[in-house]
Amino acid sequence: MDPRLIDLLAQWRAAGGIEDAPRQFPDHADHLLVIEVDGAGNRYTHYGQAFVEHFGADLAGCVIDRLPAEVLPADRRGMLDFDYAFVRRGNQPLWRSYTAVFDDGDAAETWQRLVLPAGEGRLVVGAYPVAPPAPDEEPGAALLRMVLDRVPVLLDESGGIGDLALSLRAYCDHQQHLAELEWRATRDSLTGIANRAHFHHLAGLELGHTQRMGRWFTVMVLDLDHFKRINDRWGHATGDRALQAFVGACRQALREGDILGRVxxxxxxxxxxxxxxxxxxxIAERLRAQVEQVTLEADDGSLGGFTVSIGVAAWCEAMAGGEGAPSVAELLKLADAALYRAKAAGRNRVEVAAWADRPRAEE
Structure with a gap:
């Protein structure tokens, strides 16, 4: 364990009780987090200045469980939840070494974290970055580091390793559970593609990138024509199969790197x-024709098909005359207006919006 955390652990044991951790442990205040239960979540009531400077955001007062994925990914949130719940339940210190790429950096960093119970559900957490492993590290030491990088450690009275907080098998089960939660949080359960929130997140990242590179960015809004008739005539099970078949047709027509979402x-x-x-x-016409070829088989054996109407909206900074970039939501709204024109013109059509047609704020 890092000497700074050994010192913090010794000060915590000598204190006997924690009332104001930053004041009681001034040498560590910049590297401390104080966490209190807030309903079903955990709120930072102190967020050390070292974290603000290193990660670029002051999260004091924020509820950890509600932080967006770009601030705290699902795997890291799950790891924190486990550690904090374990310490509250067992009322004993827990130490973890954790290596990851933080804050969209290029290189992995290793941090050590010490979680200390502070009474009444409160926790004090000390965390420090540590030196990366040596390139010529012995295989045995590398294996031990790999284990400690993944499994938190309970500390005994002397500050040594007392036990692992969970078995390696339990760790693997836990990681699989986190991966399943991440998938469910970002995917549409019926079709497996991005859900509305995840689509906006991914599209927003791509829009920012294309803006920086001075490239075009286009969105399409697609609506299955007379979909209610499918449900009314053949039932919702056939309607679900229609949605899945539509996604299959889209995947055949789209390119790698295109982002498809159910909104x-x-x-x-x-x-x-x-x-x-x-x-x-x-691309839209190719997709429309692909959907037109889909054949559905209903539960009663009858066959049918469906079509799609598509609205398109494109943007690039040069075309927009130097105006600021729109948001994904603004582009989708413009494409949605083109979609309505396609519907009004008879459906099974593609309509492209003109940038000049976008809604403008009143002067």
Whole structure:
């Protein structure tokens, strides 16, 4: 364990009780977190300045469980939940070494964290970055480091390793559970594609990238024509199969790197990074024709099909005359207006929005 955390552990044992951790442990205050239960979540009531400077955000007062994925990914949130619940339940210190790429950096960093019970459900956490392992590290030491990097350690009265907080088998089960939770949080359960929130997140990242690179960015909004008739005639099970078949057709028509999401019942959206409106229309027409070839088999054995209407909206900074970049939501709204025109013109059509048609704020 890092000497700074050994010192913090010794001071915690000598204190006998914790009332104001930053004041009681001034040498560690910048590297301390104080966490209190807030309903079903955990709130930072103290967030050390070292974390603010290193990670670029002051999370004091924030509820950990509600932080967005780009601030605290699901795997890291699950790890924190486990550690904090374990210490509250067992009322004894827990230490973890953790290696990851933080804050969109290029290189992995190793941090050591010490979680200390502070009474009444409160926790004090000390965390310090440590030197990376040596390139010529002995295989045995590397294996031990790998284990400690994944499994938290309970500390005995002398500050030594008392026990592992969970078995390696339990750790693997825990990681699989976290992966399943991450999938469920970001995916549409019926079709397996991005759900509305995850689509907006991914499309937003791509929009920012294309803006920096001076490239085109296009979105499409797609709506299955007369979808209610499918449900009414053949039932919701056939309607579900229609949605799954539609997604299959989209995957055949789209390119690697295009982003497909389900944003409503029978409404979908696609983001096309680096694609102008001419190329987007070609892709949309190919997709429309692909969907037109889909054949559904209902439970009663009868066959049927369906079509899709598509609205397209494209943007690039040069075309927009130097105006600021729109948001993904603004582009989708513009594409949605084109979709309504496609519906009004007879459905099973592609309509492309003109940038000049976008809604403008009143002067």
């Amino acid at each position: 409503g019942g029978e409404e979908f959206a696609i983001a096309l990074p680096g694609t102008n409106e001419v190329a987007a229309r070609v």
